[in-house]
Amino acid sequence: MTDEPGPAERALYLAAVRAGGRLFPEDLAPDDHPTVAALVARGLLTPTPTGYTAANPRSLGDRIGAELRLRATRLLLHAERLPGDLRPLSHAYEALHGPSAPAAADGPGGVTRVPDCVPELLAGCTEELLAARPGPQPAAALRSTLTQDLALLRRGCALRVLHQPDTLGDPAALRQLSLRSRQGARIRVLGEPYEQVLVFDRSVAVLPTEDPDRGAIVTDPGTVGYLVAHFERDWARATPADHYLRAPHPTTVRVGRLLARGLTQRAVATRLGLSERTVAGHIARLRDRYGAQTLFHLGWHLRGERHD
Structure with missing residues (x-):
């Protein structure tokens, strides 16, 4: 097809x-x-x-666009990796027939697959980190990288991160993102498909590989520029996450607590002495905050929160 x-x-x-x-x-x-x-x-x-x-064809266009961008990225990676992959064969041929053209020098450049590369690149980052993180990000994973991210921000580096709505619907993950936001990180939400990437100082990018413990490091300026351009495109289409990260109104919190205890909208209105329309407004804000499509879904999220 x-x-x-x-x-x-x-x-x-x-x-x-x-x-x-x-x-x-x-x-x-x-x-x-x-x-x-x-x-x-x-x-x-x-x-x-x-x-x-x-x-709506828009969803098809978004999906095909994401697939084409992924295909293009893989082709770029393959083009950068191919000379290195063929170098042992070239050396064998030239040992027999003599070099017919200058051989490419070995060294860091193009694409190298290395384990545990991100902490070292973070430590060397001096200007800006761009991070596109599709899919839900577990709070435990965000917690494990908090120290590194805060150290980056305290050094004066910029940090821009793209997340999908699923991550900001998790209260524990939201608390982790709030800690970064308060230190100056800029966080946006994009509900469309996009590819995972980290770009350090617009000069080095890390892409995922089939092995989750390894990453493909890209240093070719043209390839990194291509990845930055697509990050900027997605960033421009994304929505600032400020309303997720700001503390909700105290009345909204009280409405959420009563909903978590199983009260209906009418019962919440009676308990708080509010009109049902006012309560409905607070519920709508809670649904936006947690990405809940239904009142049942919202109640499920709220029951997972701590209500001291």
Whole structure:
């Protein structure tokens, strides 16, 4: 399957949109079924008990864009690694036939896979660290790197970090991020897919590998520049995390405590002497803070908090 929908898929999707976002089996010709299957596989049509519903193409574009950026990064890494991989073969050939071209010098440059590289790079960072961290970040992992991050900030280095909403929905992780924010770290939230990367002083980048204990170090200026440009693109699209990191209003805290005890919205309003509309506003702020889609989901998050 190609990255983008073909003409038949586009035409059928637009027909579904013009029909109010719905397709019914009786509207489909026999030749349409492979096209429908392709649209379902792409996520542009969602099966329902009565037919199909059109989905927003933006999510497809975000996903394909992330996949293309990952593919491009891997190609860049492969291009940088290839001369080093072939160097033993070149040495063997030239030992027999003599050198036919200047051999590349061995040394640090391009891509090197090394374990436990981040603490050393953090210690040598003098200006700025850019960090894109997709997926939920466990509070324990954030706690283990707190000392290093705070030392970086106290040296006067800038720290910009991208997180996804799942991380800021965890109260324990949120407390860890707040400690960094109070020391000057800038934190933003992006709900779209993006790739994990660390960039030190815009000169060295670390990318993940299949081995979680090892990282690919990139020092080629062109490759690092490419990674920085994509970080800046994602940063510009992200939302500042200030409203997550600021302490909630005391009344909002009281509403949360009562919800955590199992009280309904009406019961909370009666207990606090507030209107249900006011309580609903506090609940909406709590849902934004914890990334909760439903009141049940919010209650689940609140029960995990400590309420002294």
